Amino acid sequence: xxxxxxxxxxxxxxxxMLEDRLQASDYGTVVARxxxxxxxxxxxxxxxxxxLDLDMPRLxxxxxxxxxQKIRTVEDIPVIVMTAHASIDAAVEAMKTGAxxxxxxxxxxxxxxxVISKALERNTLKRQVAxxxxxxxxxxxxxxxxxxxxxxxxESAQRAAKSDASVLLLGESGTGKELFARSIHxxxxxxxxxxxxxxxxxxxxxxxxxxxxxxxxxxxxxADRLQKGKxxxxxxxxxxxxxxxxxxxxxQAKLLRVLQDREFHRVGGTRLVSINIxxxxxxxxDLRQAVKSxxxxxxxxxxxxxxxxxxxxxxxxxxxxxxxxKFFLNRHAREAKRPGMMFSPxxxxxxxRYRWPGNIRExxxxxxxxxxxxxxxxxxxxxxxxxxxxxxxxGERLPYLLLPYHESMKEHxxxxxxxxxxxECGNQTKAAARLGLQRTYLARLIKQYxxxxxxxxxx
Numbered sequence: 156x157x158x159x160x161x162x163x164x165x166x167x168x169x170x171x172m173l174e175d176r177l178q179a180s181d182y183g184t185v186v187a188r189x190x191x192x193x194x195x196x197x198x199x200x201x202x203x204x205x206x207l208d209l210d211m212p213r214l215x216x217x218x219x220x221x222x223x224q225k226i227r228t229v230e231d232i233p234v235i236v237m238t239a240h241a242s243i244d245a246a247v248e249a250m251k252t253g254a255x256x257x258x259x260x261x262x263x264x265x266x267x268x269x270v271i272s273k274a275l276e277r278n279t280l281k282r283q284v285a286x287x288x289x290x291x292x293x294x295x296x297x298x299x300x301x302x303x304x305x306x307x308x309x310e311s312a313q314r315a316a317k318s319d320a321s322v323l324l325l326g327e328s329g330t331g332k333e334l335f336a337r338s339i340h341x342x343x344x345x346x347x348x349x350x351x352x353x354x355x356x357x358x359x360x361x362x363x364x365x366x367x368x369x370x371x372x373x374x375x376x377x378a379d380r381l382q383k384g385k386x387x388x389x390x391x392x393x394x395x396x397x398x399x400x401x402x403x404x405x406x407q408a409k410l411l412r413v414l415q416d417r418e419f420h421r422v423g424g425t426r427l428v429s430i431n432i433x434x435x436x437x438x439x440x441d442l443r444q445a446v447k448s449x450x451x452x453x454x455x456x457x458x459x460x461x462x463x464x465x466x467x468x469x470x471x472x473x474x475x476x477x478x479x480x481k482f483f484l485n486r487h488a489r490e491a492k493r494p495g496m497m498f499s500p501x502x503x504x505x506x507x508r509y510r511w512p513g514n515i516r517e518x519x520x521x522x523x524x525x526x527x528x529x530x531x532x533x534x535x536x537x538x539x540x541x542x543x544x545x546x547x548x549x550g551e552r553l554p555y556l557l558l559p560y561h562e563s564m565k566e567h568x569x570x571x572x573x574x575x576x577x578x579e580c581g582n583q584t585k586a587a588a589r590l591g592l593q594r595t596y597l598a599r600l601i602k603q604y605x606x607x608x609x610x611x612x613x614x
Contacts, residue, residue: 158275159183161202163193163219164237165211169260173206176264182271190214194222202232204274207254209238209245217245220252233274237262298331298338299482300475304467308335315462316342321414323399323459324437326466328562329516332437335466336395345433348392351385356401364406365422374423384421386413386430393433399459400440400451407452414458434459448605469511469518479515480506483522484534491526498534505536569604572597576606 160182162173174184185200187193191213193205209216216236223234233255238245246257255274258267298309315322316339324332333352340350353366369384386394396402402410413419418429436459445451469476480498488496498506511517521539529538571590579585587597600606 157181157183158203159185159200160271161185161187161193161196161200161205161232163187163190163205163211163216164208165189166208169208169237169262172262173267176267177271180268190216190219193219197223197232203278204271205232205234206271207234207236209236209249217248217252220249220254224253233278235270235274298334299479300472301478302472302474304472305475308464308466311462311464312339313342315339315464317344318462319433320461321434321436321459322461323442323463324435324466325442325463326439327468327514328439329514330466330468331515332439332466333395333397335464336393336397336435336437339435340393340395340433343393343433345392349389350393350395351389352395352397353385354397356398360403360406363402364409367406368409368419368421370422371424374421378423381421386419386432387421387428389432390430391432393435396434396436398438399436400438400442400445404450404452407455411452411455411458414455469514473507476507476518477503479518480522483519484526487523487526493526493532496526496532496534499536502534502536502539505539505541509541565604568600569606572600572604572606576601 160177162170162177162184163186164170164173165188170186170188174186177184185196185202187196189211193207194214196202197205207216207219214222216238220234220236223232234253236246236249236254236257237260238257239260249257255277256270258270298305300306312322312335322336322339324335326332336352337350340346353363355363358366365382365384367384367386369382369387370378372378372381396410409419413430414434417431418427420426421428442451442456442460446453446456469479480503484496484498488494506518506521513520521541524540525534525538531538572586575586575589576583579589583597583601584594587594590597592600
């Protein structure tokens with residue numbers, strides 16, 4: 156699309172020269188002879204850029220800029236001011252009032268075209284960033300539901316967002332802890348600064364330390380340059396530590412110092428790095444029990460547990476299920492270019508009876524699968540792969556198959572060990588032989604997954 160440029164100048168010779176030059180460069184032009192007419196044409200023509208003379212009758216260029224600030228964002232239309240007087244004061248004032256750049260008369264035609272090109276390119280990038288931010292916000296900051304339980308958590312989260320206090324998000328897997336973390340960041344005064352997410356269970360201890368703190372050049376083999384960690388990248392903003400309950404104890408001690416002093420050393424470094432961050436952490440573990448068993452530091456727990464929010468599982472907020480199901484259906488139908496898809500009343504009833512062990516994440520997976528695999532625009536109960544007992548037909552015995560990879564692998568390991576112990580009547584030596592593991596390694600796994608005291612495993 157041809158960019159349209161509004162020329163605002165009371166000198167007819169300047170206007171003619173600019174029109175000829177711009178049209179020869181394949182720009183469209185609109186002309187205003189004074190500031191009043193310029194403001195009218197902005198609303199009528201919606202130009203992509205304005206060339207504005209500072210010295211004009213009726214309204215000066217600076218007065219046009221000031222009025223433009225009141226009726227619309229100056230950044231929506233890049234303004235390049237022109238003046239016959241090489242006045243630094245006038246140029247500085249114009250830039251303070253929102254102008255993109257300034258040029259002095261007589262105009263250098265090549266320089267003029269270069270400045271116009273850069274201004275239009277910058278504005279295009281800004282619109283693209285705004286569009287992407289809108290898409291991200293709509294995807295990650297849409298808390299769906301109006302049940303009493305979810306409203307209570309939302310109200311607490313909104314109050315917590317106004318402070319810099321650490322927030323600990325608790326709840327089963329799939330209840331939307333990351334969504335709440337992103338929403339708290341968006342509601343906070345830090346929203347214009349980064350939100351950095353790190354999963355504490357997805358990496359080994361060494362990799363997680365490097366991910367958090369970064370490293371200095373020469374810190375280890377292959378460290379050929381300085382690398383900032385996620386904590387440093389989040390400076391001024393928020394860091395979300397997901398699955399904090401799985402962070403190794405040595406790193407817990409280092410994180411505690413960050414929370415206390417807001418400073419740390421990079422791996423292999425000696426210089427203290429100071430940061431200003433807000434901490435949000437999440438876990439599906441019982442951290443109080445982890446503290447008692449020595450798996451989580453008590454002092455770190457108290458540092459994180461300033462504001463604690465427990466997200467209810469989906470089965471405890473049944474009133475929200477229809478809205479959530481329709482929200483996911485609209486999203487995935489739009490992505491699949493299948494508008495008009497809907498649930499039959501029987502399908503909605505089947506979803507209402509189901510217990511949703513994987514919570515909202517499982518609901519989205521079920522809806523996404525139904526959109527992709529079924530040809531009909533009306534989703535019936537059999538298309539959901541749910542049965543009346545509240546288990547998925549394929550996951551009746553293995554509900555963890557609906558979980559993300561790392562959580563699914565963890566639950567699979569627990570299931571294998573549990574069943575081996577049951578088959579061998581609790582004899583760990585025989586269970587280790589059955590599984591093809593060393594006896595000592597099996598003992599470590601049993602302790603790690605707390606299998607002996609776990610009453611939630613399948614029979």
